[in-house]
Amino acid sequence: MDSKAEQQLASIANISNQKERTTSYLALLSTLFSSQPPSKDALITLGRHFVTSMSMAMVVGRRVLGSYVIALCAGTSMDTTGTASITLDDEGSGENQQFMQAGINAFKSSEGEEVRRDVVEGVLAGGNLSGWCEEQTTVLRHLYAHLLQLEEDWLGAAKALMQIPLEGGSRLISDEEKLAVYIKIVRLLLECGEWGQAQTYFSRASLLIHVTKDKETNLSYKLSQARLFDFSARFNEAAQKYHEVSFDSAIAEEDRLQMLKAAVTTSILAPAGPQRSRILATLNRDDRVHSSLPPSLSTMLRKMLLEYIVRQEEVKEFEAGLEDHQRATVEGGGTVLERAVREHNVGACGKVYDNISFEALGNILNLDAENAENTARRMIEQCRLRAWIDQPLHLLYFESRSSHDTDAEAQGTAGGLGIENKEKEVEPRLWSERWDDRIRETSIKVEALAEQIQQKGLIPPIPA
Numbered sequence: 345m346d347s348k349a350e351q352q353l354a355s356i357a358n359i360s361n362q363k364e365r366t367t368s369y370l371a372l373l374s375t376l377f378s379s380q381p382p383s384k385d386a387l388i389t390l391g392r393h394f395v396t397s398m399s400m401a402m403v404v405g406r407r408v409l410g411s412y413v414i415a416l417c418a419g420t421s422m423d424t425t426g427t428a429s430i431t432l433d434d435e436g437s438g439e440n441q442q443f444m445q446a447g448i449n450a451f452k453s454s455e456g457e458e459v460r461r462d463v464v465e466g467v468l469a470g471g472n473l474s475g476w477c478e479e480q481t482t483v484l485r486h487l488y489a490h491l492l493q494l495e496e497d498w499l500g501a502a503k504a505l506m507q508i509p510l511e512g513g514s515r516l517i518s519d520e521e522k523l524a525v526y527i528k529i530v531r532l533l534l535e536c537g538e539w540g541q542a543q544t545y546f547s548r549a550s551l552l553i554h555v556t557k558d559k560e561t562n563l564s565y566k567l568s569q570a571r572l573f574d575f576s577a578r579f580n581e582a583a584q585k586y587h588e589v590s591f592d593s594a595i596a597e598e599d600r601l602q603m604l605k606a607a608v609t610t611s612i613l614a615p616a617g618p619q620r621s622r623i624l625a626t627l628n629r630d631d632r633v634h635s636s637l638p639p640s641l642s643t644m645l646r647k648m649l650l651e652y653i654v655r656q657e658e659v660k661e662f663e664a665g666l667e668d669h670q671r672a673t674v675e676g677g678g679t680v681l682e683r684a685v686r687e688h689n690v691g692a693c694g695k696v697y698d699n700i701s702f703e704a705l706g707n708i709l710n711l712d713a714e715n716a717e718n719t720a721r722r723m724i725e726q727c728r729l730r731a732w733i734d735q736p737l738h739l740l741y742f743e744s745r746s747s748h749d750t751d752a753e754a755q756g757t758a759g760g761l762g763i764e765n766k767e768k769e770v771e772p773r774l775w776s777e778r779w780d781d782r783i784r785e786t787s788i789k790v791e792a793l794a795e796q797i798q799q800k801g802l803i804p805p806i807p808a
């Protein structure tokens with residue numbers, strides 16, 4: 345703290361006449377902002393003098409603190425949309441431009457931005473802020489978050505916004521302002537990978553999203569939802585949202601292609617099954633995938649869609665473009681991508697073989713026989729694979745597809761016309777039914793062999 349500034353503030357606080365006191369505060373404020381850069385200790389002392397005072401006359405405090413905040417914000421690129429506004433009394437309305445210019449001049453040196461950040465941090469760091477100045481301290485928190493964003497301190501910026509009292513304060517806050525703050529917090533938390541906390545604030549935003557018709561806010565909400573699905577490994581939902589956002593003309597063309605790339609990536613990472621097949625088909629019909637994205641992505645997408653076996657060299661090429669959270673390990677070993685490819689290759693084997701041993705399946709999946717069996721069993725349990733397991737013989741039998749189960753249906757369309765079909769789950773069969781079928785097949789084979797033996801005369805006829 346600056347002792348000289350403290351003495352001056354104490355002297356001014358003892359002035360009984362409010363008009364004279366206000367004039368003295370403003371004169372001191374103007375003096376402090378006149379140097380380049382200003383003394384950060386003196387500015388912190390002045391700011392704390394106001395924001396912690398419980399006996400400050402509101403007519404004096406709001407006018408002086410409002411000018412102080414205006415000077416601190418001057419010259420920054422902070423977007424004031426969704427932040428609290430600062431109002432000055434009619435008597436002091438002409439001071440707005442004066443202190444704005446003073447702030448621009450004070451912080452324009454090379455050290456100015458660092459001093460500005462230290463001042464805002466110092467004023468807010470002590471806590472015990474008075475309720476009468478919530479409007480001004482809210483603007484300071486927005487400013488602090490903005491300055492931290494410029495330094496790419498995403499978590500620090502999110503925490504600054506979390507301190508804004510949006511519920512139960514003395515200030516009347518609109519639902520649109522609350523929504524704007526919540527979405528900003530979500531996007532900042534996602535930037536630093538804190539998707540668990542982001543989900544909490546996204547849930548709060550979801551309760552308010554209906555109140556706004558602002559296109560930018562709705563777009564930020566959809567993009568945040570897509571990224572949350574992505575971080576939480578809900579890749580089918582993420583791919584749908586990313587693809588939806590990629591058509592929005594309000595986004596720059598380069599960013600739209602990034603959204604499309606994210607849609608293709610998450611669709612490939614999604615668990616194998618009918619839902620993913622429909623998403624892959626939708627993306628495959630988007631001409632931008634084949635004309636504007638890297639060939640490795642479109643090749644991988646078509647292999648997944650047509651159920652071709654994916655080779656390891658193709659997996660490595662695709663893996664190079666994944667984000668950190670998409671490389672997370674999963675239960676059973678391996679990464680998200682390795683699991684997705686393993687499950688895809690299990691389904692692809694069904695187009696080539698009627699049955700396959702777990703040892704041979706493991707060779708294709710780069711797994712041992714036991715883990716290959718576990719992968720197939722999990723897919724069957726989740727109705728994502730038409731197959732059944734012969735445990736004694738260590739074989740996986742693929743159930744034959746019906747005559748109408750064509751590529752068009754696998755792609756989620758009827759006759760290739762783009763008409764969505766309802767998802768068909770694999771109908772479960774009782775083990776007793778499967779056993780009866782196998783006994784019937786064995787009996788037929790035995791009878792056929794016996795008839796062939798008799799026809800060749802290898803067994804003499806039984807005498808009457």
